[in-house]
Amino acid sequence: MRRKWQNFKPVKAQFGWFWLVQVAATVETGLLFLAGVYLRDAEALALAFVVLLTLGWIFFRPGRIVPVVVRSLVFADVAFWMIPATFSNAVNHSSLGSILLPGILGTTAIVGLLGAAGFLISRGNQAAGSRAARGVAALALAVILVVAGFAAATASTTTISGNAVAISATNARFSATTLTVNHGTVTVDFTNNDLFWHTFTVSALNVDIRAPVKGSRQLSFTAPPGTYEFFCAIPGHKQIGMRGTLIIH
Numbered sequence: 001m002r003r004k005w006q007n008f009k010p011v012k013a014q015f016g017w018f019w020l021v022q023v024a025a026t027v028e029t030g031l032l033f034l035a036g037v038y039l040r041d042a043e044a045l046a047l048a049f050v051v052l053l054t055l056g057w058i059f060f061r062p063g064r065i066v067p068v069v070v071r072s073l074v075f076a077d078v079a080f081w082m083i084p085a086t087f088s089n090a091v092n093h094s095s096l097g098s099i100l101l102p103g104i105l106g107t108t109a110i111v112g113l114l115g116a117a118g119f120l121i122s123r124g125n126q127a128a129g130s131r132a133a134r135g136v137a138a139l140a141l142a143v144i145l146v147v148a149g150f151a152a153a154t155a156s157t158t159t160i161s162g163n164a165v166a167i168s169a170t171n172a173r174f175s176a177t178t179l180t181v182n183h184g185t186v187t188v189d190f191t192n193n194d195l196f197w198h199t200f201t202v203s204a205l206n207v208d209i210r211a212p213v214k215g216s217r218q219l220s221f222t223a224p225p226g227t228y229e230f231f232c233a234i235p236g237h238k239q240i241g242m243r244g245t246l247i248i249h
């Protein structure tokens with residue numbers, strides 16, 4: 001016990017890459033958890049749990065490389081889906097939350113990836129990159145403020161009318177498995193309540209509506225009478241039941 005105490009040095013605040021990836025992981029866990037509860041999205045909760053595990057892993061075990069790599073995979077996954085979602089919802093003048101949520105999640109994920117990269121390149125030196133890491137953190141805050149400002153300035157709501165059907169996706173399930181409309185010009189209003197992307201796709205009609213988190217997308221197309229299959233084109237989603245029948249009279 002004595003020798004351990006001799007080696008003990010007071011922990012100094014080291015605002016380096018390791019600090020950055022820890023902060024990003026903490027923020028991302030909280031955001032993913034809130035998003036999971038708010039959207040009732042099991043996928044978001046599962047990702048929050050994985051990042052939380054890496055935080056616990058680092059807290060209770062000395063090894064740091066493996067948990068940082070594990071959370072980098074989550075960061076990469078989140079960034080891959082959330083950055084395009086932010087731009088897509090911004091371009092479509094979607095609601096404030098539908099721009100802000102993926103915007104903050106995506107920015108935090110990028111910060112986490114940068115922190116993880118810096119930490120791994122410095123071979124796990126906790127003190128490395130202190131100036132650069134603080135710069136990245138400051139830049140990320142600025143990006144989030146710009147996204148918030150842009151979202152507040154452009155957000156709006158849209159309504160649809162005519163021969164229209166509304167369908168939504170929640171927890172990787174469509175709200176309806178059979179849709180019935182009259183032939184002619186058909187409008188589909190597709191809303192995604194999950195954190196990750198879903199599509200409303202009808203291959204036979206060349207219809208492919210892609211909606212990110214909390215996004216609503218409308219598409220009008222001309223369709224002859226018939227029975228068509230619709231499904232989600234995200235890999236694996238059709239197989240777990242995201243499919244249904246579109247009947248056009």
Ligand SMILES: [Cu+2]
Pocket residue numbers: 172197198199232233234237242
């Ligand atoms: Cu899907």
